[in-house]
Amino acid sequence: MRGGLLSTYVHCLIFELRSLALSVLHQHPLPLQYEEVSLDAGYRLDLWVERKVIVEVKAVDELHPIHTAQLLTY
Numbered sequence: 104m105r106g107g108l109l110s111t112y113v114h115c116l117i118f119e120l121r122s123l124a125l126s127v128l129h130q131h132p133l134p135l136q137y138e139e140v141s142l143d144a145g146y147r148l149d150l151w152v153e154r155k156v157i158v159e160v161k162a163v164d165e166l167h168p169i170h171t172a173q174l175l176t177y
Contacts, residue, residue, distance in 0.1 A: 109162040113149060116160065126153050133177060148177060 113129070120127045128151040135144040150158035159174050 109160060112162060113160050116158070117150065120150070120152060127151070128154070146177065 117127050117129055128148065131148045131151045132143065133146040133148055134141040135146065136142075148157050149160045152158060157174070157177050159170070159177070161170060163170070
């Protein structure tokens with residue numbers, strides 16, 4: 104249930120941001136930089152707005168420390 108609800112929220116938010124003429128990348132890969140090497144660690148940004156703001160969309164009852172850790176990792 105939450106997965107479908109989350110997808111709905113994401114697509115509506117993308118629509119609204121793009122209607123404001125903002126650039127929005129959805130599920131954009133984010134490589135891990137280790138020394139001089141770029142590694143695909145499977146990180147994906149929910150939304151990257153104007154290549155300046157990362158939006159991590161959650162459909163949860165409350166935020167937990169793991170959610171903060173995830174965003175700080177990005």
